[in-house]
Amino acid sequence: MKPLRIALTKGRLEKDTVALFEKIGFDCTALKNKGRKLILPVGGHQFEVVLAKAADVITYVEHGVCDLGIVGKDTILEMGNSFYEVLDLGFGKCKFALAGPKGTDFFGGYSAKTIASKYPNVARNFFESKGMDVRIIKIEGSVELAPLLGLSDAIVDIVETGSTLKENGLEVIETICDVSARLIVNAASLKLRKAEIEDLAEKMDRAKEGKL
Ligand SMILES: Nc1ncnc2c1ncn2[C@@H]1O[C@H](COP(=O)(O)OP(=O)(O)OP(=O)(O)O)[C@@H](O)[C@H]1O
Protein backbone atom coordinates (compact mmCIF):
# COMPACT_ATOMS: atom_id res chain seq x y z
CA MET A 1 0.00 0.00 0.00
CA LYS A 2 1.42 3.43 -0.88
CA PRO A 3 1.93 5.85 2.01
CA LEU A 4 -0.83 8.30 2.91
CA ARG A 5 0.34 11.69 1.73
CA ILE A 6 -0.09 14.60 4.15
CA ALA A 7 0.43 18.21 3.04
CA LEU A 8 1.76 20.24 5.96
CA THR A 9 1.84 24.05 6.13
CA LYS A 10 5.48 25.16 6.31
CA GLY A 11 6.47 27.52 9.12
CA ARG A 12 4.50 28.07 12.31
CA LEU A 13 2.47 24.85 12.22
CA GLU A 14 5.44 22.52 11.63
CA LYS A 15 6.78 22.22 15.18
CA ASP A 16 3.44 21.45 16.79
CA THR A 17 2.67 18.90 14.10
CA VAL A 18 5.96 17.10 14.74
CA ALA A 19 5.24 17.16 18.49
CA LEU A 20 1.79 15.64 17.90
CA PHE A 21 3.16 12.92 15.59
CA GLU A 22 5.86 12.07 18.14
CA LYS A 23 3.25 11.81 20.90
CA ILE A 24 1.51 9.18 18.77
CA GLY A 25 4.84 7.39 18.38
CA PHE A 26 5.52 8.16 14.70
CA ASP A 27 9.21 8.45 13.81
CA CYS A 28 9.81 12.05 12.64
CA THR A 29 13.61 11.88 12.27
CA ALA A 30 13.55 12.67 8.54
CA LEU A 31 11.12 15.56 9.03
CA LYS A 32 13.25 17.02 11.83
CA ASN A 33 16.42 16.79 9.74
CA LYS A 34 14.82 17.77 6.47
CA GLY A 35 17.37 20.27 5.14
CA ARG A 36 15.86 21.55 1.89
CA LYS A 37 13.95 18.34 1.13
CA LEU A 38 10.20 18.91 0.66
CA ILE A 39 8.79 15.36 0.82
CA LEU A 40 9.71 13.37 3.91
CA PRO A 41 8.73 9.96 5.27
CA VAL A 42 7.05 9.88 8.68
CA GLY A 43 6.24 6.83 10.81
CA GLY A 44 8.58 4.56 8.83
CA HIS A 45 6.97 4.62 5.41
CA GLN A 46 3.37 4.78 6.60
CA PHE A 47 3.09 8.48 5.73
CA GLU A 48 4.72 10.97 3.41
CA VAL A 49 4.74 14.60 4.56
CA VAL A 50 4.75 17.28 1.86
CA LEU A 51 5.89 20.73 3.05
CA ALA A 52 3.94 23.51 1.34
CA LYS A 53 2.67 27.08 1.73
CA ALA A 54 -0.72 27.27 3.43
CA ALA A 55 -2.82 28.01 0.33
CA ASP A 56 -1.01 25.29 -1.62
CA VAL A 57 -1.85 22.72 1.08
CA ILE A 58 -5.50 23.27 0.18
CA THR A 59 -4.80 23.14 -3.56
CA TYR A 60 -2.93 19.82 -3.24
CA VAL A 61 -5.68 18.27 -1.08
CA GLU A 62 -8.49 19.55 -3.33
CA HIS A 63 -6.80 18.07 -6.40
CA GLY A 64 -6.23 14.77 -4.61
CA VAL A 65 -2.44 14.71 -5.00
CA CYS A 66 -2.30 14.77 -1.19
CA ASP A 67 -4.78 12.70 0.84
CA LEU A 68 -4.69 14.92 3.90
CA GLY A 69 -3.62 18.41 4.90
CA ILE A 70 -2.72 20.37 8.01
CA VAL A 71 -3.68 24.01 7.57
CA GLY A 72 -4.99 26.98 9.55
CA LYS A 73 -8.71 27.75 9.67
CA ASP A 74 -7.74 31.21 8.39
CA THR A 75 -6.68 29.75 5.04
CA ILE A 76 -9.77 27.50 4.92
CA LEU A 77 -12.08 30.48 5.51
CA GLU A 78 -10.26 32.48 2.86
CA MET A 79 -10.13 29.78 0.17
CA GLY A 80 -13.42 27.94 0.71
CA ASN A 81 -13.65 24.21 1.14
CA SER A 82 -14.25 21.40 -1.29
CA PHE A 83 -12.73 18.86 1.10
CA TYR A 84 -13.59 17.49 4.51
CA GLU A 85 -12.41 19.25 7.66
CA VAL A 86 -12.19 16.39 10.14
CA LEU A 87 -10.33 17.64 13.20
CA ASP A 88 -9.45 20.78 15.12
CA LEU A 89 -5.83 20.07 16.07
CA GLY A 90 -5.84 22.54 18.96
CA PHE A 91 -2.60 24.33 18.04
CA GLY A 92 -1.80 27.36 15.87
CA LYS A 93 -4.33 29.22 17.97
CA CYS A 94 -5.00 32.85 17.15
CA LYS A 95 -7.95 35.03 16.14
CA PHE A 96 -9.15 36.99 13.17
CA ALA A 97 -9.75 40.59 14.14
CA LEU A 98 -10.63 43.96 12.71
CA ALA A 99 -7.98 46.37 13.98
CA GLY A 100 -7.15 50.01 13.50
CA PRO A 101 -5.26 52.99 14.91
CA LYS A 102 -5.66 53.27 18.66
CA GLY A 103 -8.50 55.48 19.82
CA THR A 104 -10.25 55.98 16.46
CA ASP A 105 -14.01 55.52 16.22
CA PHE A 106 -14.11 53.11 13.26
CA PHE A 107 -17.88 52.57 13.20
CA GLY A 108 -18.67 56.23 13.76
CA GLY A 109 -19.22 58.59 10.83
CA TYR A 110 -20.61 57.90 7.38
CA SER A 111 -17.55 57.96 5.12
CA ALA A 112 -16.79 54.75 3.16
CA LYS A 113 -13.97 52.80 4.77
CA THR A 114 -10.94 51.12 3.22
CA ILE A 115 -9.71 47.83 4.69
CA ALA A 116 -6.34 46.17 4.02
CA SER A 117 -6.01 42.42 4.44
CA LYS A 118 -4.10 39.34 3.41
CA TYR A 119 -7.56 37.70 3.65
CA PRO A 120 -9.87 39.72 1.34
CA ASN A 121 -12.67 37.11 1.31
CA VAL A 122 -12.73 36.90 5.12
CA ALA A 123 -12.82 40.70 5.28
CA ARG A 124 -15.59 40.90 2.65
CA ASN A 125 -17.74 38.29 4.44
CA PHE A 126 -17.29 40.06 7.77
CA PHE A 127 -18.44 43.43 6.42
CA GLU A 128 -21.23 41.85 4.35
CA SER A 129 -22.58 40.25 7.52
CA LYS A 130 -22.75 43.76 8.96
CA GLY A 131 -24.37 45.17 5.82
CA MET A 132 -21.41 47.53 5.41
CA ASP A 133 -19.98 48.46 2.05
CA VAL A 134 -16.18 48.79 2.27
CA ARG A 135 -13.28 48.91 -0.17
CA ILE A 136 -10.84 46.05 0.34
CA ILE A 137 -7.17 46.14 -0.67
CA LYS A 138 -5.16 42.89 -0.73
CA ILE A 139 -1.80 43.04 1.05
CA GLU A 140 0.63 40.10 1.16
CA GLY A 141 2.15 40.54 4.64
CA SER A 142 2.93 42.96 7.47
CA VAL A 143 -0.60 44.22 6.92
CA GLU A 144 -0.24 46.48 9.98
CA LEU A 145 1.70 48.83 7.69
CA ALA A 146 -1.37 49.78 5.64
CA PRO A 147 -3.12 52.05 8.18
CA LEU A 148 0.26 53.41 9.35
CA LEU A 149 1.05 54.48 5.79
CA GLY A 150 -2.43 55.92 5.25
CA LEU A 151 -3.50 53.26 2.74
CA SER A 152 -6.42 51.98 4.81
CA ASP A 153 -8.61 52.91 7.76
CA ALA A 154 -8.25 49.47 9.31
CA ILE A 155 -7.06 45.90 8.73
CA VAL A 156 -8.49 42.41 9.00
CA ASP A 157 -5.68 40.17 10.19
CA ILE A 158 -4.55 37.44 12.54
CA VAL A 159 -3.87 38.44 16.14
CA GLU A 160 -2.10 36.09 18.52
CA THR A 161 -0.35 37.89 21.39
CA GLY A 162 -1.38 41.38 20.20
CA SER A 163 2.28 42.55 20.23
CA THR A 164 2.41 43.49 16.55
CA LEU A 165 -0.70 45.66 16.91
CA LYS A 166 0.52 47.22 20.15
CA GLU A 167 4.02 48.00 18.93
CA ASN A 168 2.57 49.74 15.91
CA GLY A 169 -0.04 51.85 17.70
CA LEU A 170 -3.00 49.74 16.62
CA GLU A 171 -5.74 47.98 18.59
CA VAL A 172 -8.47 45.38 18.07
CA ILE A 173 -11.76 47.02 17.10
CA GLU A 174 -13.70 43.75 16.93
CA THR A 175 -12.80 40.07 17.14
CA ILE A 176 -14.13 38.15 14.14
CA CYS A 177 -13.55 34.48 15.02
CA ASP A 178 -11.11 31.96 16.50
CA VAL A 179 -8.49 30.29 14.30
CA SER A 180 -6.53 27.07 14.83
CA ALA A 181 -4.89 24.33 12.76
CA ARG A 182 -7.21 21.78 11.15
CA LEU A 183 -6.83 18.32 9.62
CA ILE A 184 -8.43 18.27 6.17
CA VAL A 185 -9.07 15.29 3.89
CA ASN A 186 -9.60 14.87 0.16
CA ALA A 187 -13.15 13.59 -0.53
CA ALA A 188 -12.09 10.62 -2.70
CA SER A 189 -9.30 9.61 -0.30
CA LEU A 190 -11.79 9.55 2.55
CA LYS A 191 -13.86 7.01 0.62
CA LEU A 192 -10.99 4.91 -0.72
CA ARG A 193 -8.78 4.85 2.40
CA LYS A 194 -11.42 5.40 5.07
CA ALA A 195 -10.05 3.00 7.69
CA GLU A 196 -6.46 4.33 7.56
CA ILE A 197 -7.60 7.96 7.60
CA GLU A 198 -10.02 7.42 10.46
CA ASP A 199 -7.33 5.60 12.40
CA LEU A 200 -4.89 8.50 11.92
CA ALA A 201 -7.51 11.15 12.82
CA GLU A 202 -8.46 9.21 15.94
CA LYS A 203 -4.80 8.92 17.00
CA MET A 204 -4.24 12.64 16.43
CA ASP A 205 -7.38 13.46 18.40
CA ARG A 206 -6.30 11.27 21.33
CA ALA A 207 -2.73 12.63 21.28
CA LYS A 208 -4.06 16.18 21.26
CA GLU A 209 -6.18 15.40 24.32
CA GLY A 210 -3.15 13.84 26.03
CA LYS A 211 -4.80 10.40 25.98
CA LEU A 212 -1.93 8.52 24.34
N1 LIG B 1 0.87 35.05 14.93
C1 LIG B 1 0.35 33.85 14.76
N2 LIG B 1 0.06 33.12 15.79
C2 LIG B 1 -0.45 31.87 15.67
N3 LIG B 1 -0.72 31.28 14.52
C3 LIG B 1 -0.45 31.98 13.47
C4 LIG B 1 0.09 33.29 13.53
N4 LIG B 1 0.27 33.70 12.30
C5 LIG B 1 -0.15 32.69 11.54
N5 LIG B 1 -0.60 31.66 12.24
C6 LIG B 1 -1.14 30.37 11.76
O1 LIG B 1 -0.08 29.65 11.19
C7 LIG B 1 -0.31 29.48 9.77
C8 LIG B 1 1.01 29.58 9.06
O2 LIG B 1 1.53 30.86 9.30
P1 LIG B 1 2.99 31.25 8.85
O3 LIG B 1 3.26 32.61 9.40
O4 LIG B 1 3.92 30.14 9.15
O5 LIG B 1 2.88 31.34 7.28
P2 LIG B 1 2.01 32.35 6.43
O6 LIG B 1 1.73 33.60 7.22
O7 LIG B 1 0.81 31.62 5.88
O8 LIG B 1 2.87 32.61 5.19
P3 LIG B 1 4.28 33.28 5.10
O9 LIG B 1 5.19 32.14 4.88
O10 LIG B 1 4.10 34.17 3.92
O11 LIG B 1 4.54 34.05 6.40
C9 LIG B 1 -1.34 30.57 9.42
O12 LIG B 1 -2.08 30.24 8.29
C10 LIG B 1 -2.18 30.61 10.68
O13 LIG B 1 -3.12 29.55 10.69
Ligand SMILES: O=P(O)(O)OC[C@H]1O[C@H](OP(=O)(O)OP(=O)(O)O)[C@H](O)[C@@H]1O
Ligand atom coordinates in the same frame (compact mmCIF):
# COMPACT_ATOMS: atom_id res chain seq x y z
O1 LIG C 1 -0.46 39.13 17.68
P1 LIG C 1 0.96 38.74 17.32
O2 LIG C 1 1.48 37.68 18.25
O3 LIG C 1 1.85 39.91 17.23
O4 LIG C 1 0.90 38.01 15.90
C1 LIG C 1 0.22 38.60 14.82
C2 LIG C 1 1.11 38.75 13.64
O5 LIG C 1 1.53 37.46 13.17
C3 LIG C 1 1.21 37.32 11.79
O6 LIG C 1 2.21 37.85 10.98
P2 LIG C 1 3.47 37.01 10.46
O7 LIG C 1 4.51 36.98 11.50
O8 LIG C 1 2.99 35.68 9.93
O9 LIG C 1 3.97 37.90 9.28
P3 LIG C 1 3.16 38.46 8.02
O10 LIG C 1 2.47 39.70 8.53
O11 LIG C 1 4.21 38.81 7.04
O12 LIG C 1 2.20 37.41 7.54
C4 LIG C 1 -0.02 38.22 11.64
O13 LIG C 1 -0.23 38.59 10.29
C5 LIG C 1 0.31 39.39 12.52
O14 LIG C 1 1.09 40.36 11.85
